[in-house]
Structures are given as structure tokens and as C-alpha cells.
Amino acid sequence: MEPMRFAPRLLLFITCLAALPAPVALAVDGQGFELDGDLRKTGGGVDWADLFDVVGSDVPEPKASLPDGFGTATFVRDFKPGASGPDGTTFTQGSKDTLAIGGGWSCAKSNNVGDKVDVVNAYATAFVNAAGEVFLYFALERFGNEGDSNLGFWFTRDSGVECEVVSGSAKKFAGDHEDGDLLIVAELTQGGDVDTIRAYRWVDNGVNAPFLNTTSIADGGECDTSDADPGTGSGLDVCAIVNPLTLTAYGAGKDVPWATEAKAGGSLGFAQFMEGGINLTAAGLVGCFTGFLADTRQSPGPQSDGSPLSASLADYAFGDFNLCGIDVEKRCALGTAQAPNPMVDADGTSLLTRFDVTVTNTGVAPVEDVHIQEDASFDAGESCAITAIDGQAVTAVPLAPGTPVRVAGSIASQQSVVARVTCDTLDNPFRNAVTAYADAAGTPLNPASDQMEDDELCSVTVNPRLSVKKACRGVRLVDVSGVLSVEVEVGIEIENTGTEKLVSVKVTDDQVATLQTVNANGDPVTAFGGSLLPGQKAFFRGRHVPAQADGGATDPGAATFSDRVEVEGRGALSGTWLTPEPFATASCPLCPSCCEE
Ligand SMILES: [Ca+2]
Ligand SMILES: [Ca+2]
Ligand SMILES: [Ca+2]
Ligand SMILES: [Ca+2]
Numbered sequence: 198m199e200p201m202r203f204a205p206r207l208l209l210f211i212t213c214l215a216a217l218p219a220p221v222a223l224a225v226d227g228q229g230f231e232l233d234g235d236l237r238k239t240g241g242g243v244d245w246a247d248l249f250d251v252v253g254s255d256v257p258e259p260k261a262s263l264p265d266g267f268g269t270a271t272f273v274r275d276f277k278p279g280a281s282g283p284d285g286t287t288f289t290q291g292s293k294d295t296l297a298i299g300g301g302w303s304c305a306k307s308n309n310v311g312d313k314v315d316v317v318n319a320y321a322t323a324f325v326n327a328a329g330e331v332f333l334y335f336a337l338e339r340f341g342n343e344g345d346s347n348l349g350f351w352f353t354r355d356s357g358v359e360c361e362v363v364s365g366s367a368k369k370f371a372g373d374h375e376d377g378d379l380l381i382v383a384e385l386t387q388g389g390d391v392d393t394i395r396a397y398r399w400v401d402n403g404v405n406a407p408f409l410n411t412t413s414i415a416d417g418g419e420c421d422t423s424d425a426d427p428g429t430g431s432g433l434d435v436c437a438i439v440n441p442l443t444l445t446a447y448g449a450g451k452d453v454p455w456a457t458e459a460k461a462g463g464s465l466g467f468a469q470f471m472e473g474g475i476n477l478t479a480a481g482l483v484g485c486f487t488g489f490l491a492d493t494r495q496s497p498g499p500q501s502d503g504s505p506l507s508a509s510l511a512d513y514a515f516g517d518f519n520l521c522g523i524d525v526e527k528r529c530a531l532g533t534a535q536a537p538n539p540m541v542d543a544d545g546t547s548l549l550t551r552f553d554v555t556v557t558n559t560g561v562a563p564v565e566d567v568h569i570q571e572d573a574s575f576d577a578g579e580s581c582a583i584t585a586i587d588g589q590a591v592t593a594v595p596l597a598p599g600t601p602v603r604v605a606g607s608i609a610s611q612q613s614v615v616a617r618v619t620c621d622t623l624d625n626p627f628r629n630a631v632t633a634y635a636d637a638a639g640t641p642l643n644p645a646s647d648q649m650e651d652d653e654l655c656s657v658t659v660n661p662r663l664s665v666k667k668a669c670r671g672v673r674l675v676d677v678s679g680v681l682s683v684e685v686e687v688g689i690e691i692e693n694t695g696t697e698k699l700v701s702v703k704v705t706d707d708q709v710a711t712l713q714t715v716n717a718n719g720d721p722v723t724a725f726g727g728s729l730l731p732g733q734k735a736f737f738r739g740r741h742v743p744a745q746a747d748g749g750a751t752d753p754g755a756a757t758f759s760d761r762v763e764v765e766g767r768g769a770l771s772g773t774w775l776t777p778e779p780f781a782t783a784s785c786p787l788c789p790s791c792c793e794e
Contacts, residue, residue, distance in 0.1 A: 312341030389468030437473025545698030661768030662695030709739030
């Protein structure tokens with residue numbers, strides 16, 4: 198390492214240390230990913246073996262949970278285990294990096310790919326550091342290591358890129374380059390060292406015919422092998438390194454964790470493995486790649502500087518590589534602070550259900566302009582609204598079905614935004630769905646949707662409740678058609694003691710034909726409409742002229758007159774009838790005070 202080169206930066210670092218808490222930008226090989234010429238963790242960082250699950254000789258799968266900061270990983274196998282061929286993903290002559298994919302690239306099946314250009318496995322991952330810089334790491338294994346070589350890595354944006362020939366003749370690639378596609382080409386010397394590594398940008402500016410800008414956007418060389426120390430790097434924004442020693446293959450305890458193939462007895466000899474990285478942020482190219490293609494060249498190109506850009510391409514391995522993405526999850530809000538959820542609305546006829554909608558940036562690039570859309574279809578009177586963002590209450594923002602509403606300006610890699618959505622609906626439980634939208638690098642991402650599962654729903658048990666009281670209001674003598682008779686007056690009070698509105702409420706008295714609706718003071722009011730909100734009361738008065746006293750009693754001191762009131766009604770929310778029907782009986786003595794001694 199050249200000490201003078203770092204002196205100004207070190208000085209600046211020391212000068213600004215107190216004022217600059219943010220991490221200082223480091224080289225691509227100073228990030229803690231081990232660009233050290235092997236596959237396993239051998240220092241303090243993360244290496245390829247930490248990113249993939251390996252089961253027997255299956256193609257390795259990215260781990261469900263990648264190490265901190267790693268947003269995506271892809272592994273492409275480009276050989277048939279135990280067979281010498283064929284390879285259905287090789288370029289046919291004439292395919293070049295400088296040509297458009299559509300119309301310029303074609304693929305064919307090859308039974309005999311040349312050893313040094315035969316890609317065996319290729320893999321890539323993406324990482325974002327604490328300062329938000331995005332890095333791509335890439336690697337390939339090849340069958341042989343003879344002579345000088347050029348190894349290339351395309352990161353493409355068009356999700357439609359593909360080509361494979363299972364049988365028959367060559368065919369054209371589907372898909373094409375988009376502006377900002379990235380090509381990294383490493384030139385290895387005959388001795389296997391990384392001579393140069395350069396990154397190039399595909400340009401589609403809408404003015405010129407799309408082209409590969411052959412002026413590189415980043416230049417580098419060999420990575421610093423002391424990379425296990427996350428603070429040490431070569432200072433390069435793009436670098437690569439080959440394996441200096443034979444990597445034994447394959448399986449647990451071997452240098453190569455997964456199935457590989459190599460000329461030298463199944464182990465990867467010197468320079469049959471190469472790994473590299475690029476600081477995408479420094480290159481100004483953070484965007485939403487969807488594909489990763491590792492390729493090889495038959496010979497360096499004819500350009501005087503030895504640039505391999507016009508060389509014919511040989512073998513390739515292509516896989517999905519989604520640098521940007523979002524996920525969305527909707528479920529009932531949990532926790533005792535939310536209990537009960539749902540709760541019955543004050544109107545007693547609908548439920549307020551609180552949901553948490555979590556939008557997560559699953560990629561490594563920031564996502565922007567994040568919206569969520571309510572996918573339920575509402576009945577009249579039903580609605581949902583955003584009532585809080587990340588736990589902070591907000592003025593309710595209505596969520597009209599099918600209309601995206603913004604919930605965040607941006608979400609950093611691997612971070613989430615939680616929107617609290619409160620819905621006022623008639624359903625118990627209310628099951629609905631959500632779709633989330635976001636942009637990355639100015640381009641819309643594929644939306645993410647979530648339909649609620651059974652265990653993400655919440656419901657509440659609602660039963661109608663009503664209390665009824667009845668009291669004697671008096672007994673008096675009246676003239677009924679010239680006959681002296683006893684008239685009994687009773688008062689009735691009913692109260693909705695449940696949490697839901699009661700409808701179809703009907704009060705009947707077995708002695709009183711028509712009950713008079715009154716207020717709490719006993720003054721007549723408009724006739725009862727048959728419904729009661731939670732906590733609401735209704736009062737009635739009624740008079741009747743009994744034909745005889747209870748039990749046919751004739752002693753005035755013992756004579757009482759009873760009547761019974763019954764109430765029927767139904768819960769507006771539950772639809773359940775009051776059962777058994779609440780009732781009360783009043784027993785009015787003929788002379789309540791006459792007989793007290
Ligand atoms: Ca490594
Ligand atoms: Ca290592
Ligand atoms: Ca291939
Ligand atoms: Ca191959």
C-alpha cells in the first residue's frame with residue numbers, strides 16, 4: 198500500500214472526527230466482506246459461505262436471513278454434476294458486450310465449452326453499509342485457468358432478459374439493456390493476477406442509439422487481502438482477487454462448500470475462482486438491477502489498450518438478482534394497549550378494527566414515494582383511514598379502496614414503515630388486503646400485496662344485553678262506565694347494558710294494552726322508536742284495571758295487583774336476539790300505607 202496516498206485522508210479523518218459522527222466512506226474491500234480469494238469466513242468479515250444454504254449437491258439457496266446489511270444474493274450453477282456437458286447457456290459467435298442484448302446477443306447449447314472459459318458456478322450479493330453506500334459483490338468459478346483471461350459481470354435492469362437452448366439451434370436473447378446497466382470486466386494476467394478491473398455503463402439517453410460507454414466509470418485492480426479488517430482497504434472502488442491457493446472441493450469442512458467442477462481433480466486450482474466488488478454509490482449507479490450475468494471471453498479484444506469490450510463472448514451464467522424490492526404485511530394490531538381489537542364503535546352498529554400495515558424495503562437501495570392501497574371493497578358507511586405512522590398519531594387520512602395513499606417519502610434498505618390503519622366496518626372479523634407501491638432510482642418497483650391470513654385476523658364476541666325495571670306508580674279508584682274500579686299504574690325502565698346497538702326493541706306488558714312512552718321525569722314524549730344505543734334508556738308508563746287481586750284476594754290489606762313486562766330486541770351488530778327475553782314483574786299493593794302499623 199502506498200502510505201502517501203492515505204495521509205491526506207487520514208488527516209482529514211482525524212480533523213473531522215469530532216464533528217463527523219457518520220462513517221467515512223471506505224473502499225469496496227474495506228467493508229467487512231472478505232475479498233480475500235477464498236469462500237469461507239477466514240477473518241472478521243462475511244464470506245460467500247455465509248450467504249447460502251447448501252444441501253447435499255443441490256444448487257445452493259440464499260439463506261432466508263442474510264447477515265446484516267446484505268440485501269440479496271443469487272447463486273447460478275452452470276454445469277451438470279457428473280457430466281461433461283452440455284451447457285445450454287453459452288454465447289454464439291458474434292455476441293459482444295458492446296452490442297444490444299436484443300438482436301445483438303444469441304445463445305446456444307454447447308457440448309464442449311473451452312476449459313478456461315467454462316463457467317462452473319457464479320454468484321453475487323449486495324450490501325449496504327452504515328453510511329448507506331451500496332456495494333455489489335460477485336464471483337465465479339471456472340473449469341480451467343490456462344492463459345490470460347477476461348471475466349465479465351453484467352448487472353441488468355430489464356427483468357425480461359433470458360436465453361437458454363435446451364435442444365436445437367442457437368436463438369436470440371429476450372430482453373434488452375436499459376440505461377444504467379453495469380458491466381464489470383476483470384483482466385487476469387497469464388499468472389492469474391488481476392491486472393485491471395473496470396466498470397462500464399450502458400447508456401440509453403433517448404438521444405443517441407443506446408450504447409456501451411467504453412470510458413469506464415470506475416477503475417481498479419487487485420483487492421487488498423487484509424480485508425478481514427473492515428477498516429482496511431485498497432482504496433479502490435472496484436477490485437477483484439483470485440484464489441492464490443488451491444481450494445479443496447467440496448462439502449462440509451472443504452474450502453468450497455458446494456458442488457463444483459474443475460480440471461484439477463475436483464478442487465479449484467489457482468485462479469479458477471475470482472471474487473470482486475464495486476462501490477455502486479461511488480460509481481453513481483445505484484439502481485434496480487434485476488439480473489446478474491457472469492461471462493467469459495475467448496480472447497481479449499483487438500483494441501490497442503487490450504480492452505476486452507469487443508471480444509466475442511463465450512460462456513455465461515445468468516440469474517435473477519433483485520437489488521430493489523418491497524414487501525408488505527397486514528395484520529391486526531397486537532398488544533394489550535390495543536385490547537379490545539376490534540372494539541364496537543360508539544354507534545353500536547359497526548366495529549373499529551386497528552391494523553398494522555408494515556412496508557419493508559427488502560433491497561439494498563433506498564425506496565421512495567411509498568404508498569399503500571386498501572384492497573377491500575366497502576359497503577355503505579364503511580371506511581378505513583391511516584391514523585398513525587410508526588407509532589405517531591396523524592390526522593386521519595382516508596384510505597379509499599383502490600386509491601394509493603402515501604405513507605413515507607423514503608425507506609432505507611432493510612427498514613420498515615408501519616402505518617396504523619383504523620377501519621370502521623360491519624364485518625366481524627374484517628378481512629382485507631393491501632397493496633404497497635414504491636419507487637427506486639426513479640422507477641416504479643413491482644408492487645407488493647398481502648391478503649390477510651386467518652391467524653392475522655381479529656374479532657370480538659358481541660352479545661346484546663338489556664336490563665328492565667318495573668315499579669308501581671300508584672293504585673287508585675276510578676269510575677269505569679259507572680262501576681267503581683281499581684286502576685294500577687306502573688312505570689317501566691329499560692336500559693341497553695351491552696356494547697352494541699339494540700334494534701327491533703319491543704316492550705309488552707301482559708296487563709297493559711298500550712304503554713305510554715315518557716321521559717325520565719314521567720312526562721309523555723314521542724313514542725319509542727324501537728332502538729337503543731349502548732347505555733341508552735327508555736321509560737314507559739302504563740295503567741290497567743285488574744278484574745281481581747292476585748290470587749283472588751279479598752282482604753284489602755293483603756290485596757296486590759301484579760303485571761309482567763317482557764322485552765324483545767336484537768343486537769344490530771351480532772344480529773342476535775335477546776335470549777331469554779328480559780322481564781320484570783311489579784306487584785302493587787292495593788293500599789301500600791294503610792296497613793302499616
Ligand atoms: Ca472471499
Ligand atoms: Ca475468507
Ligand atoms: Ca453457461
Ligand atoms: Ca459452463
